Amino acid sequence: MTRSAIERRINRIKRELARLGPLHPGTVSTQFNICGTPGCRCKDPLNPRKHGPYYQLSYGWRGKTSSLFIRVDQLAAMRKKVANYKRLQELLREWVDLQMELERQERTAQQRRRHRGIPGMAAPGGNSGPPGLSASQSVVRSTAVPGRTQDSTAGI
Numbered sequence: 020m021t022r023s024a025i026e027r028r029i030n031r032i033k034r035e036l037a038r039l040g041p042l043h044p045g046t047v048s049t050q051f052n053i054c055g056t057p058g059c060r061c062k063d064p065l066n067p068r069k070h071g072p073y074y075q076l077s078y079g080w081r082g083k084t085s086s087l088f089i090r091v092d093q094l095a096a097m098r099k100k101v102a103n104y105k106r107l108q109e110l111l112r113e114w115v116d117l118q119m120e121l122e123r124q125e126r127t128a129q130q131r132r133r134h135r136g137i138p139g140m141a142a143p144g145g146n147s148g149p150p151g152l153s154a155s156q157s158v159v160r161s162t163a164v165p166g167r168t169q170d171s172t173a174g175i
């Protein structure tokens with residue numbers, strides 16, 4: 020993809036992000052339950068009829084998992100929120116992919132210029148950012164904090 024094609028795609032992503040409606044992480048599941056009442060229809064030995072359906076939203080956020088029941092009249096709205104959240108994640112991944120592709124292209128172009136003999140530049144592949152602490156700190160930070168909390172908040 021050319022640089023201008025990538026930038027156009029990024030702009031489309033930003034516009035779609037701005038239009039994205041209410042959202043919520045998680046998945047909606049349908050459940051039928053058995054209660055504790057003796058002799059209830061849900062425990063009928065011949066024709067058990069469980070209670071339900073109940074709709075439950077289960078989600079993890081910032082390392083904590085939760086679930087909540089959804090009323091039938093709010094089911095469609097919640098399914099839309101869940102779909103919007105999935106779309107948000109797709110758009111973020113695509114945005115970051117495109118941004119990283121731009122970065123690769125810029126580095127390749129820089130290296131070509133360097134090979135043509137521009138003096139005073141760092142070695143190819145070297146980190147041309149600030150020397151010393153900041154570079155090593157960023158490496159430590161990115162490797163030392165694995166896990167769900169980091170993943171779920173990254174990019175938000």
Ligand SMILES: [Zn+2]
Pocket residue numbers: 053054055056059060061062070
């Ligand atoms: Zn029952």
